[in-house]
Amino acid sequence: xxxxxxxxxxxxxxxxxxxxxxxxxxxxxxxxxxxxxxxxxxxxxxxxxxxxxxxxxxxxxxxxxxxxxxxxxxxxxxxxxxxxxxxxxxxxxxxxxxxxxxxxxxxxxxxxxxxxxxxxxxxxxxxxxxxxxxxxxxxxxxxxxxxxxxxxxxxxxxxxxxxxxxxxxxxxxxxxxxxxxxxxxxxxxxxxxxxxxxxxxxxxxxxxxxxxxxxxxxxxxxxxxxxxxxxxxxxxxxxxxxxxxxxxxxxxxxxxxxxxxxxxxxxxxxxxxxxxxxxxxxxxxxxxxxxxxxxx
Amino acid sequence: xxxxxxxxxxxxxxxxxxxxxxxxxxxxxxxxxxxxxxxxxxxxxxxxxxxxxxxxxxxxxxxxxxxxxxxxxxxxxxxxxxxxxxxxxxxxxxxxxxxxxxxxxxxxxxxxxxxxxxxxxxxxxxxxxxxxxxxxxxxxxxxxxxxxxxxxxxxxxxxxxxxxxxxxxxxxxxxxxxxxxxxxxxxxxxxxxxxxxxxxxxxxxxxxxxxxxxxxxxxxxxxxxxxxxxxxxxxxxxxxxxxxxxxxxxxxxxxxxxxxxxxxxxxxxxxxxxxxxx
Numbered sequence: 001x002x003x004x005x006x007x008x009x010x011x012x013x014x015x016x017x018x019x020x021x022x023x024x025x026x027x028x029x030x031x032x033x034x035x036x037x038x039x040x041x042x043x044x045x046x047x048x049x050x051x052x053x054x055x056x057x058x059x060x061x062x063x064x065x066x067x068x069x070x071x072x073x074x075x076x077x078x079x080x081x082x083x084x085x086x087x088x089x090x091x092x093x094x095x096x097x098x099x100x101x102x103x104x105x106x107x108x109x110x111x112x113x114x115x116x117x118x119x120x121x122x123x124x125x126x127x128x129x130x131x132x133x134x135x136x137x138x139x140x141x142x143x144x145x146x147x148x149x150x151x152x153x154x155x156x157x158x159x160x161x162x163x164x165x166x167x168x169x170x171x172x173x174x175x176x177x178x179x180x181x182x183x184x185x186x187x188x189x190x191x192x193x194x195x196x197x198x199x200x201x202x203x204x205x206x207x208x209x210x211x212x213x214x215x216x217x218x219x220x221x222x223x224x225x226x227x228x229x230x231x232x233x234x235x236x237x238x239x240x241x242x243x244x245x246x247x248x249x250x251x252x253x254x255x256x257x258x259x260x261x262x263x264x265x266x267x268x269x270x271x272x273x274x275x276x277x278x279x280x281x282x283x284x285x286x287x288x289x290x291x292x293x294x295x296x
Numbered sequence: 297x298x299x300x301x302x303x304x305x306x307x308x309x310x311x312x313x314x315x316x317x318x319x320x321x322x323x324x325x326x327x328x329x330x331x332x333x334x335x336x337x338x339x340x341x342x343x344x345x346x347x348x349x350x351x352x353x354x355x356x357x358x359x360x361x362x363x364x365x366x367x368x369x370x371x372x373x374x375x376x377x378x379x380x381x382x383x384x385x386x387x388x389x390x391x392x393x394x395x396x397x398x399x400x401x402x403x404x405x406x407x408x409x410x411x412x413x414x415x416x417x418x419x420x421x422x423x424x425x426x427x428x429x430x431x432x433x434x435x436x437x438x439x440x441x442x443x444x445x446x447x448x449x450x451x452x453x454x455x456x457x458x459x460x461x462x463x464x465x466x467x468x469x470x471x472x473x474x475x476x477x478x479x480x481x482x483x484x485x486x487x488x489x490x491x492x493x494x495x496x497x498x499x500x501x502x503x504x505x506x507x508x509x510x511x512x513x514x515x516x517x518x519x520x521x522x523x524x525x526x527x528x529x530x531x532x533x534x535x536x537x538x539x540x541x542x543x544x545x546x547x548x549x550x551x552x553x554x555x556x557x558x559x560x561x562x563x564x565x566x567x568x569x570x571x572x573x574x
Contacts, residue, residue: 111373180410184470187366188423188477189400198426203413294413295459 049275053268061269065236066251070262075270078251081151081239082220082277085247088155089162089219094212096159097166098201101208104167105174106196126164133161134228142229149230151245157225162215169211173204206292213285217278223249248274316343319481319511320365320388325379327360327369334360335545338379340530347503347512349526349553351519353568356532357545358515359407362483364388365513366402367395400427403474407486409466411458411473416450419458419469423477436476444472445502464495471502475510482506484514488521500525519569522553529553531565 064074100122108115137157147153177200185195231250239245248270255267320342327335335357342348350358360369367388369375381388388398412419420437423429429436437454441447446468450461458469467487474482484503488496503512503525516522522529530550534543549562560566 109373178410180406180408181412183368183371183406184410184412184473185422185426186371187368187399187404187406188426188473189396190423190426191396194426198422199412 046275049268049271052265053270053272056262056265056269057272058269061266061273066234070260070266073255073263073266075248075251075266075273077235077238078246078248078270079273081235081245082248082274084151084239085155085158085245086216086220088152089158089216090212092155092159093163093166093215094208097163097212098170098208100163100167101170101174102196102201105171106192106200122164122167126168130161130222131224131228133157134225136160137225137229148242149232149244150242151239152241153229154226154231154245154247157229158219158222161222161225162219165215165218166208166212169215170204170208173207173211174200176207177203203294206288206294210285210289213281213288217281217285220281221249221274221278223247223253226250227253248277316345316511317384318342318382319344319384321380321382321385323380323382325361325364325377325381327357327364328374328376328378329372330374332542333544335532336535338547340547340550342511342513343528344511345507345509346527347507347514347525349522349529350513350515350532351517351522351529351568352532352545352548353534354517355543355545356534358530358532359485360545361532362485362513362515363404365481365483366399366404368399368404370395400477401479402481402483403477403479404483404485405467405470405474405487408490409463409470411461411466411469414458415455416458416461416469417454420473420476423473427477429477440472440476441469443475443506444468445498446472462495464491464498467491467495467499468502471499471506475506479510481511481513484512486515486517489517496521519557523557526553529556531556531560531562531568533564533568 060072061074062079063076064072065077066075067073104115104119104122108118110116134157137153137160141147141153141156142149147156181199181203182195185199190198226247227250230244231246232244234254235244235246237243252267252270252274255263255270258264318341322338322340322342325335325338326333338361350362352358363369364377364381365383365388369377377389383398383402387393412422414422417437420440421433424433424436438447438451441450446465449465450456450469453460458466461469467490471482471487488499491499500521503514506512507527514522514525528551531548532545533548535546536543549556549560549565551561555561556565557569560569
């Protein structure tokens with residue numbers, strides 16, 4: 001039998017067509033090229049900033065206030081204000097964002113038009129350019145409510161800016177909790193409130209926290225809305241809730257606009273500080289996601 | 297008459313079937329999902345300290361029906377229950393009945409084990425905690441686990457996550473979780489369909505002991521399982537509407553398990569249990 005089979009199939013497995021292998025390689029090359037563009041841009045940016053900024057990176061940058069003399073200038077009020085804004089942002093966005101997400105996922109009847117309308121609008125809000133939020137802040141918070149050009153106004157407008165992101169992330173985290181968990185809790189005689197508060201929310205905290213931190217890191221880097229609600233570059237005192245304020249991206253923006261090269265170097269150093277803050281936040285988010293992720 | 301069915305494993309009626317008090321008295325129950333009628337004209341009663349099994353082909357409404365008893369259908373948008381179900385004489389769907397209160401007395405175990413993403417201890421303690429049964433919580437957790445024949449396997453790792461348990465252990469954990477709130481009735485919706493034969497046997501043994509304290513209703517795809525565990529068995533089937541588009545579940549026959557499996561009075565029951573259909 002075997003001899004016969006061998007005789008009937010004398011041809012060995014061939015090499016395949018050269019043209020097909022060529023296109024396969026070409027495609028792979030294109031993929032690597034695409035990857036390289038993004039990667040080299042980012043690398044070039046980082047290297048340039050590091051070369052320019054590291055010589056000016058000093059304790060003075062973190063501890064001193066702004067000055068017209070670049071040798072004495074620092075970004076302390078700006079850094080503190082950014083941290084302050086970040087803390088306020090979390091305090092404002094998380095309760096409101098999670099509350100909205102819980103309503104939409106757990107309570108809203110999906111067959112009602114107004115709930116679908118709300119959902120659609122939240123998705124649209126996430127795509128509104130940040131400068132538009134800045135205009136809203138200027139018109140509504142600074143002038144309308146008469147809050148003035150203060151840190152609280154900046155924190156509130158950034159809250160509005162990232163709220164849709166937090167809502168969307170929280171909804172996804174809540175939706176990821178399987179229905180069998182809710183059913184199991186209901187079957188034991190738990191009320192809706194108990195099911196949400198004691199099962200659904202604890203199970204979705206990792207996702208909510210990760211989404212909130214990523215939203216925060218986006219807000220910390222925002223400049224445009226803060227410019228409109230009146231962040232000023234030259235603030236020599238530590239920020240207060242209802243005082244005029246600056247923020248790290250604003251400070252960088254102003255320093256770069258100065259004619260002196262020393263200020264440009266300071267700006268590069270401040271960019272390093274800002275990058276470290278943002279990458280640190282992102283690292284926390286990634287760590288939390290990996291550490292607490294629930295596999296169902 | 298039915299050689300395939302290992303009649304020797306059938307129990308003689310362990311108790312006089314009419315002896316127990318009526319727990320559920322259903323009269324002309326129908327269930328709708330939106331406009332589609334999933335189940336109609338079910339009239340039957342469920343007796344105390346018995347295991348009552350619902351069998352039938354897919355789509356015959358047996359799972360729909362079991363979910364009427366703890367008002368889980370209330371959670372499904374558009375679901376509607378007609379007719380009356382009396383629970384110890386009280387209208388379960390009466391205006392003064394809170395479904396949450398009903399579920400405290402009538403527990404449920406689901407098809408797929410659904411432990412909470414918490415420790416073994418917290419899984420069991422969840423029910424007592426939300427119902428305010430805070431006295432001697434440790435003792436309550438231990439008793440529930442012993443009842444569910446799981447205590448010896450988990451007593452040294454109560455703080456471990458319940459997801460580390462095997463499928464059969466997870467299902468017994470869900471039974472323990474259900475027992476921990478001292479229910480009157482335990483509903484089981486195909487509790488063994490996701491389990492291996494050994495775990496299935498463990499859960500069947502468990503049912504035999506649990507019925508001394510609880511009334512058990514079980515939905516099962518597995519006829520032998522019904523024959524092994526149930527005192528009384530209800531056979532449901534699918535009825536097509538005249539235009540053939542709508543499938544509605546109906547109760548065909550409800551009797552002592554032995555009678556259903558050895559001498560059914562309806563031709564459809566006989567066809568189903570002899571494997572000629574379904």
